[in-house]
Amino acid sequence: MACVADIRQSVIRGSRISLRPVRDSDIQTLFRWDSDEEIAKWAGKKFKTEEDAKDWYLSVHHLQKRSWIIETTDGNPIGEVEVTNISWRLHTGEIRIVIGEKSMWNQGLGEDAIRTCLSELFGSTSLKEVFLKVDSRNLRALRCYQKVGFRTEGKVKLLGDEDKPRSILLMRIAREDLLHGGAKGAYGT
Ligand SMILES: CC(C)(COP(=O)(O)OP(=O)(O)OC[C@H]1O[C@@H](n2cnc3c(N)ncnc32)[C@H](O)[C@@H]1OP(=O)(O)O)[C@@H](O)C(=O)NCCC(=O)NCCS
Numbered sequence: 001m002a003c004v005a006d007i008r009q010s011v012i013r014g015s016r017i018s019l020r021p022v023r024d025s026d027i028q029t030l031f032r033w034d035s036d037e038e039i040a041k042w043a044g045k046k047f048k049t050e051e052d053a054k055d056w057y058l059s060v061h062h063l064q065k066r067s068w069i070i071e072t073t074d075g076n077p078i079g080e081v082e083v084t085n086i087s088w089r090l091h092t093g094e095i096r097i098v099i100g101e102k103s104m105w106n107q108g109l110g111e112d113a114i115r116t117c118l119s120e121l122f123g124s125t126s127l128k129e130v131f132l133k134v135d136s137r138n139l140r141a142l143r144c145y146q147k148v149g150f151r152t153e154g155k156v157k158l159l160g161d162e163d164k165p166r167s168i169l170l171m172r173i174a175r176e177d178l179l180h181g182g183a184k185g186a187y188g189t
Pocket residue numbers: 038039042043097098099100104105106107108109110111112133134135138139140141143144
């Protein structure tokens with residue numbers, strides 16, 4: 001069985017997208033997506049400068065994180081998906097996705113990208129469960145994750161900005177859920 005080091009260089013093909021490793025020439029685009037206010041509202045802003053983005057995607061190299069560019073079949077980069085906080089002891093990881101080109105939202109490409117990423121991870125590494133955190137108001141993302149087979153396992157109340165409370169949902173998918181269309185979570189979603 002491959003470890004994550006074996007899969008990081010390969011192109012992974014989905015139905016309507018491909019996942020490929022991040023290149024130096026992607027950094028400007030990744031920084032633009034990270035700086036978009038609407039995207040940052042849901043995904044958070046990570047980088048102050050392009051150098052920060054370069055460090056995150058290209059210099060910081062360890063076995064607990066992998067990132068891919070999501071490309072359409074004609075080779076246009078439209079987003080990124082990454083798996084972080086990988087525990088090879090617990091066989092778990094956390095997934096995060098951004099479709100940075102907003103004109104491409106709501107076409108099923110986010111679902112395709114997550115399925116493609118998880119199929120590869122569950123099929124060729126020892127990962128067995130993947131988690132994610134999502135703002136409970138992010139209905140598009142929630143619907144996307146539910147389509148893949150993620151189920152809500154917990155809810156955390158946060159103070160939020162300007163003392164407006166908000167909730168984060170913790171969602172989970174196991175290897176067999178992806179193959180068999182999902183299991184019921186604690187919140188029944
Ligand atoms: C979240 C995101 C990755 C989803 O990717 P996507 O390609 O748009 O997702 P999909 O098209 O596969 O699925 C979106 C679903 O939400 C539905 N949807 C859109 N707006 C909705 C709303 N306000 N309420 C309910 N459902 C909604 C779409 O109709 C679609 O469902 P359908 O296929 O049943 O019609 C992408 O929109 C994105 O990057 N958003 C900004 C950053 C972000 O939120 N990242 C996730 C942080 S946890």
